[in-house]
Amino acid sequence: GDGGAGQLLRALVQRGEGDHVLLLRLWERWEAAGCSKEVAKEYGLDLRGMNFALDIRRQLEGVVREGHLDDRSASKKRARDEGNEQDAPGAGSERERDWDRGREREQGGKREQRESSPNAGGFGLRSRGDVGPEEDARRVEALKRALTIGFANKLARRLPRHNGYRTMGVKGQLAQLHPACSGLLEDDDGLLPEWIIFHELVATSRPFLRQVCPTRPEYVAPLLSKLSGVDVKRLSRSRAAAARAAAAAAGVASTARAVAAAATAWAAGGAPG
Secondary structure (H helix, E strand, O other), X not given: OOOHHHHHHHHHHHOOEOHHHHHHHHHHHHHHOOOOHHHHHHOOXXXXXXXXXXXXXXXXXXXXXXXXXXXXXXXXXXXXHOOOOXXXXXHHHHHHHHHHHHHHHHHHHHHOXXXXXXXXXXXXXXXXXXXXXHHHHHHHXXXXXXXXXXXXXXXXXXXXXXXXXXXXXXXXOXXXXXXXXXXXXXXXXXXXXXXXXXXXXXXXXXXXXXXXXXXXXXXXXXXXXXXXXXXXXXXXOHHHHHHHHXXXXXXXXXXXXXXXXXXXXXXXXXXXX
């Protein structure tokens, strides 16, 4: 319906933070509600997709946990090598206590279902504790920076005097924002952010960028020299090339098996006298 959930969604969209941040805020709302089927339905979320994301997140948490333990082991080994074996267990234990305290806070946040507006501490990136607007803004910026680095091959730059975008790479593609995007804030001249991260480039009647997030020029600048010689289309073709190579290898293996079978059959029948 068009009740509280609809009003909150509209308010979030009007913030112009992009699809990635919006989806993360909705994810944390759903998670804080105990991964409720009702909340997923209320906000128009696909429950199967949300549960899949939850499973992926648990796997990533396991990787981080293993890395944390590996780091503890490495620290202890370094301490032993340096003759400081007595100091290592305390340091490792303290890190472990920090980890456990963080997990306890997170689990506590999951147990609480908060009813709040987008500007209050219980929604989105602030749903796991009483975090103020400044900390929320810091987390959003950290997310944008991480997305910029992690998806450097999915960057696009706005045209100088037009709200169209060109993807980065040797052969940049001109594209518009897809109508389904959550919306980005315009400046005083009516122009969208200079740089965005996009999830996918789709071509229907014309090329569109879907699921986008604004980012900052200072996050992009260190990456530009690395992107200048990258052919994104060539990279995307690598999967097809790998599939063709695998198919060719399978064909060779099949032929080899057939030859071996024929040779075995011939040998079993005896060589011609």
